[in-house]
Amino acid sequence: MPEIRQDVVTGRWVVVATERAMRPSDFGSTRVSAAPEPHQCPFCPGRELMTPLELYAVRPADCEPNTPGWQVRVVPNKFPAFKTGELEQPSESMFSRRAADGSHEVIIHTPDHTACLATMPVGDVELVLRVYRQRYRANRDDPHVRYAHIVVNHEKEAGASIEHTHSQLFGVPLVPPLVQQELAGASWHHTSRGKCVFCRIMEAELEVGRRVIVENDSFVAIAPFASCLPFEMWIIPREHQPSFDMIEGEQFGDFAQILHDTLGRYRERFDSPPYNYYIHSAPTDGSDYPYYHWHLELIPKLTWPGAFEMGTSMMINVTTPEHAAEFLRDSHSVG
């Protein structure tokens, strides 16, 4: 069973995912473990039984679960970081641990092993985003899940262990520290300024324009003023919506369009770089967060943080967001 341990000095929680445990010999000198070859890929059609049984899929009505024919497929992670169950060992004297209750799902974007979100048709990206909402809602209704975290790790250098394009949804049994920080800041801002901080950021950025990369009817993509990493982007819905599960109607197509467009800009400008993205949304713990505003944060993997960042929790960014936005605006990519 995966467990969550608490650092006795800082109080920070760390997931120790024993089911993912690697033997020391798995950490080779190549440093990045090899992904399965396409002819062994467990996410390809025809190998549905290499994954745990599917939780959900977009497939024709006459097509059996766990067989080929699907367009998007959702399965439990085979080596979950979160899984509801009993802890094997109790805490030791001053050292606290708890069960890493929750869920960990994999959303396989397409049956095509060679595709990715930047190259798939926008309509297929939209289908993936609709599955996000379906799984988000299913996890929201799980009493163990207090935060539903949807992420993409694209390519090995960005943390992917399987090449075939996919997202992950982590059903986390606590509100993560970074989300708590955003909630606290958004709440303070709403109380003291009378307005959502993300709505204000969007207004200010659209007025100045220097850090805006692209926009459409429902979304704006900016390089945030205090970007932590080079070429970081935030994609923010124009409408004030605290939680991702409030997305609906034409927002889906517009979200797919701007995500496809921005990933295409990375692809063109950096020769298909590895990248990460994740959605920040209100917790799913039953409370109301009217002051929060969901958004997607997107970062190409171009630099390696070092011991400064590890030891301080402060980032050093070597590219100004103004420069990043200008460079990405100049892309020829059309979403």
Add this chain to the structure above:
Amino acid sequence: MPEIRQDVVTGRWVVVATERAMRPSDFGSTRVSAAPEPHQCPFCPGRELMTPLELYAVRPADCEPNTPGWQVRVVPNKFPAFKTGELEQPSESMFSRRAADGSHEVIIHTPDHTACLATMPVGDVELVLRVYRQRYRANRDDPHVRYAHIVVNHEKEAGASIEHTHSQLFGVPLVPPLVQQELAGASWHHTSRGKCVFCRIMEAELEVGRRVIVENDSFVAIAPFASCLPFEMWIIPREHQPSFDMIEGEQFGDFAQILHDTLGRYRERFDSPPYNYYIHSAPTDGSDYPYYHWHLELIPKLTWPGAFEMGTSMMINVTTPEHAAEFLRDSHSVG
């Protein structure tokens, strides 16, 4: 001038080091930029004028500064992340920035381009640690520096841009968030339990023994209970000392011995992996921190954090610290 920008949502500070700024074309598809070849290395003897003029060096009395003959050499970083000066631009409406005042130094460990801390004689490692204390004290006395952060990034994958073995000292104009968290936890623990939390951790770990890797007269190396990353170690002085600059006498030799030993264990067990370390110490802001206890944190670069970690500030560790300690204890390395 480097600057520090504040995220308007979370209040987090990010250093935007414009003097380090890379052009987008510098981020190639190889993802890690190439280090200079040995015959061009600016840290090798004979190329002293390729670096800014030296701040300090261990060299014979009859040997001129900025010429060969040194054993350890300290120079300003050519592309500093912190540098005292005036900000070029004011803050914009809701977006705050300030000057990244402070310092940024490079400590070149040895004239030998092919050596590293794990392969140098222990006596040479001790010399480097004595230089750490000298530079720590010099930065402590700089009124702009509120925290002196000493780090090593070993090899490109761990964030090094130059191969020749070296440390960096960042003179930071604020107390970094992670250090603040440790200080708050240590202070709380001292008040509520009447004792230093690091002293208590050491006692508890030595009693149980499962997470102890190696010890000597002055230091203990453990795999911390809530390790953030596989094979993470903390090297803690047995004596309760809040600040690194209190190290003295035989502690130097013992610190060199245990650092050399633990780096040797990584080297043997993981085929010379990239690694990071940093020293956590009390701030240099003039206040007293009697409840704090300096230590060194050491991590081999074996895994790549992904979007889960980036979006939550929580880590998923795939190796238990008990397993890590056992594996590292079994090494044949002798420091």
